[in-house]
Amino acid sequence: MALPFARSADFAMDKDAGEPCRKLLADFRCGIHADLRRNGFPGCTVFDCFGAGQKVSRKTFSGRDWRGDPEVARRMFAVFPVMRQLHELLWYLDQAAAMPSSGPIRDELRRASGEVDRLTGGGPGELAEVDVQAVRERVNGLLSRAGELARAGVPGRGKNRRGADLMGARLKGADLRGADLRGAYLIAADLRGADLRVADVTGADLRDADLRGADLTGCLFLTQAQLDSARGDAATRLPPALARPAHWMTPTA
Structure with a gap:
């Protein structure tokens, strides 16, 4: 619903942002989920929101249905891309903190994870104001260091x-x-x-x-x-x- 896609090798049709996919069922499930690739939608099979969709619908908007209120829909779809990026960063930070080689920066990784997690708990207005690019830059610096520490142990x-x-x-x-x-x-x-x-x-x-x-x-x-x-x-x-x-x-x- 929230994101757009264009007719291509990945998607069998065009869809604008905020426009329901024609395959969306009344219970919010996908009508062709079991056969997405065969029906020309491989792009759907590789998309991962890292749990951001559930967080936005169930927590940020307390389970409200976007179909019954255009204003809720507008705000929800504006917040979702922000939440998706924050959840992706949380996944990477968790992966980095779990690496045995990350010992020297593990505390920094955990602090960064806590800061990003707190951002995901904000209300719709607060989330809309998050400077995601700035957050990504800070986190990516740490993730890059974690990668360097892990790769340092590889001969040649x-x-x-x-x-x-x-x-x-x-x-x-x-x-x-x-x-x-x-x-x-x-x-x-x-x-x-x-x-x-x-x-x-x-x-x-x-x-x-x-x-x-x-x-x-x-x-x-x-x-x-x-x-x-x-x-x-x-x-x-x-x-x-x-x-x-x-x-x-x-x-x-």
């Missing part, structure tokens, strides 16, 4: 590929252990059999990247959404906290 760690344009790159079998791939563009990259252990992939774009047989064990800040947007197979090695996407096991994967 990979090169700094932060923000690199690696779209369609031929990286089959590449040794990317401990590489800095923060924000890298790896769209449709060939990473078959690549070693990505302890590589920092914060914000890396893995859409349609070929991860068949790749080793992502211990990959830093890898999200389920990143995996869901990529291609892989039964031989792809994953961190234990992440699930192997169902579409990897189909003939079209």
Whole structure:
């Protein structure tokens, strides 16, 4: 409802922000949730709000229904993108604090997490005033340090590929252990059999990247959404906290 999307390879139709998706049911569920990819909506399958939608609807707006009050709808949809970014930062901070190598900055990470969490508890007006970019910059500095501490223990760690344009790159079998791939563009990259252990992939774009047989064990800040947007197979090695996407096991994967 809140976010827009355009007809493309990711979405089968156009939808404006604030306009209900035609597949939305009366009980707020998706009418084609079990068959999104087959119906041309792979973009929906890789989106993760990190629990922000539930927080906004149940806590910030105390369960009020946007369909019954246009003003509530307007304010709710303005707040949601802010909450989504704050919840994403909380996820990254939790991941960073859990890393054994983060000992030197763990207290800073926990303080930052507490500060961001307090922001998420504000009312609609307070949330609308949050300078999300400033918050992201402060947190990203800490997350970058956490990544550096983790990668420091990797012998001969990979090169700094932060923000690199690696779209369609031929990286089959590449040794990317401990590489800095923060924000890298790896769209449709060939990473078959690549070693990505302890590589920092914060914000890396893995859409349609070929991860068949790749080793992502211990990959830093890898999200389920990143995996869901990529291609892989039964031989792809994953961190234990992440699930192997169902579409990897189909003939079209």
